[in-house]
Amino acid sequence: MIHLYALGCAPLGAGSRGIDASPVTTIATGGIHAVVSHHDEAVRPSTEAALQHVATIEAVAERIDVAPVRFGRGHVDAAALRTKLDASLPELRDLLGRVAGHVEFVVRSSGVPVEDPRPTEVGPRIAAMGAGRAYLEGRRASALAAADERRRIQDRLVESTGPLDEHAVATHDTIGPHGPERCFLVRRDAARSFTSRARLLVGTDGSMVIGGPWPPFSFAPLPVPAEVAR
Amino acid sequence: MTMLPPTENDGVTDVDLGGELDRLLEAGRSGEASSEDVQRGLAALVLTLVEVLRELMERQAIRRMDSGTLDDDEIERLGSTFLALRERLEELKATFGLTDEDLNLDLGALGRLR
Numbered sequence: 001m002i003h004l005y006a007l008g009c010a011p012l013g014a015g016s017r018g019i020d021a022s023p024v025t026t027i028a029t030g031g032i033h034a035v036v037s038h039h040d041e042a043v044r045p046s047t048e049a050a051l052q053h054v055a056t057i058e059a060v061a062e063r064i065d066v067a068p069v070r071f072g073r074g075h076v077d078a079a080a081l082r083t084k085l086d087a088s089l090p091e092l093r094d095l096l097g098r099v100a101g102h103v104e105f106v107v108r109s110s111g112v113p114v115e116d117p118r119p120t121e122v123g124p125r126i127a128a129m130g131a132g133r134a135y136l137e138g139r140r141a142s143a144l145a146a147a148d149e150r151r152r153i154q155d156r157l158v159e160s161t162g163p164l165d166e167h168a169v170a171t172h173d174t175i176g177p178h179g180p181e182r183c184f185l186v187r188r189d190a191a192r193s194f195t196s197r198a199r200l201l202v203g204t205d206g207s208m209v210i211g212g213p214w215p216p217f218s219f220a221p222l223p224v225p226a227e228v229a230r
Numbered sequence: 231m232t233m234l235p236p237t238e239n240d241g242v243t244d245v246d247l248g249g250e251l252d253r254l255l256e257a258g259r260s261g262e263a264s265s266e267d268v269q270r271g272l273a274a275l276v277l278t279l280v281e282v283l284r285e286l287m288e289r290q291a292i293r294r295m296d297s298g299t300l301d302d303d304e305i306e307r308l309g310s311t312f313l314a315l316r317e318r319l320e321e322l323k324a325t326f327g328l329t330d331e332d333l334n335l336d337l338g339a340l341g342r343l344r
Contacts (some may be wrong), residue, residue, distance in 0.1 A: 132309025133302070139312075140292045 001042045001074040002081055006057050006066035006215070007092060007222070008033040009100055016063070018056040019043050029082045030089045032096065035060050036081070042074035057215045061188070065100035067092075068215035069222055092222070099220050102169060103191050103213035105198060107161050108181040109153045110209050154180035160208060163201060167194050172218050183218040251275060273326040277319060278333045284319070288312050 003019060008026060011033050016024035018037035026033040035057075043049050050071050057068045075081040085092060154173060161182050165171055168184035175181070186194045191213045202208045254271040257263035263271070291308045294300045300308070323329070 129302070130306040130309070132306040132311070132313060134309070135313040135316075136288070136291060136295060136305060136309040139288055140295065143289075143292065 001039045002027075002036045002077065003039055003043045003053075003074050004034055004036050004069050004072060004081065005053060006035040006060060006068045007085075007096060008035050008060070009065045009096055012060060012064055016056070016060055019049055019052045024056060024060065027078050027081060029085050030093075032085060032089065032092055033064070034081060034085060035066060036075075039074070045071065054214060061103075061215065065096070066215075067096050067099045067220045067222070068217050069220070070217055095220060095222065098170075099185065099216045101188050102185050102216050102219070103188050104216035104218055105168075105184040105186060105191075105194060105210060105212035106176070106181050106218070107157065107164075107184070107198065107202065107208050107210050108176060109157055109179055110207055150175060150180055154182075157182050157208070161201065164194070164198060167197055170219060174218065184212075185216050185219045186213070188213075270326050270328070273322070274328055274332050277322055277326075277328065280315075280319060281333050284312065284315055 003022075005018060005024070009032075011028065012024065012026045012035060014023070014025075018024040020039070020043075022037040022039060024035060024037050026035055028034075037056075053071045057066065060066055061068075075084065154175075157180055158173065161184075164184060167190065168186050170185040172183040172185070173180070174183060184194070184198075195213070198210045202210045251272075254263070254268055254275070257271075258265065258268035291300070291305075291312070295305055323333070
């Protein structure tokens with residue numbers, strides 16, 4: 001089974017190790033070099049495997065320019081992987097051109113907006129329609145209130161981190177597992193100065209936390225699906 | 231303040247109910263956990279699953295309300311069913327001494343259940 005870490009611009013020499021210390025190699029097709037390791041079975045998803053996946057990409061990125069691939073469940077063999085890659089070569093080349101040689105930073109609000117699991121009280125008109133309808137209307141009101149709160153935090157995040165925009169190649173706003181996030185794509189050689197600027201900015205605002213640098217996953221939505229092992 | 235590396239950002243979920251069940255049963259077999267502990271643990275797992283399903287179904291129902299594909303009777307019936315299920319879950323949580331936090335599943339990339 002082949003585990004895919006990233007797509008590279010050049011072949012990778014020997015010496016890199018991946019998940020479970022397996023040797024990392026490259027499989028070439030159409031000028032793209034898939035960074036992979038071979039395993040007897042598909043790598044089982046776990047926090048430890050995910051951390052090793054990210055660490056491998058970071059180590060490889062020190063040697064060749066890559067676009068990261070999110071943790072998947074493996075490709076059956078080299079031919080199957082090549083078939084997948086060949087089907088999307090123009091998009092993959094474009095992607096490599098945009099993100100290879102870059103890292104990602106993320107700034108998010110330290111206050112996590114959580115939807116109240118209890119239904120919000122509804123007005124007497126709706127309550128009079130029946131307890132069932134009142135319950136669902138209350139749940140909808142809770143969900144809408146949480147969505148409004150997320151939007152408010154997102155807007156504040158965009159405004160607060162505005163000074164960082166000019167030091168990034170691209171930005172991307174998203175709702176992460178911990179709430180609204182603003183992601184920054186930054187040239188690898190500018191990561192140190194970006195870190196300084198971000199820390200300076202975040203340091204003055206206790207409502208934000210910064211993450212990174214790490215592989216630019218948020219900017220690399222690969223058109224290659226993670227093959228499900230059968 | 232610095233964030234942790236992006237495990238959640240990497241598409242891997244921390245949900246491992248099968249592994250949790252194995253650990254629970256093994257703890258019961260080895261005597262590490264009392265039968266009451268195992269019973270409570272099993273209840274937490276089952277109720278967590280029911281809670282996830284209830285949450286998903288409620289959201290789907292609300293989406294259908296918004297899209298206008300449910301009539302008034304259907305909305306009332308669905309809402310009553312969810313309300314009754316919610317009340318039953320509360321009773322079961324109280325019976326087994328479980329709190330909302332015990333059922334607060336980490337859905338990895340999707341965040342926590344609540």
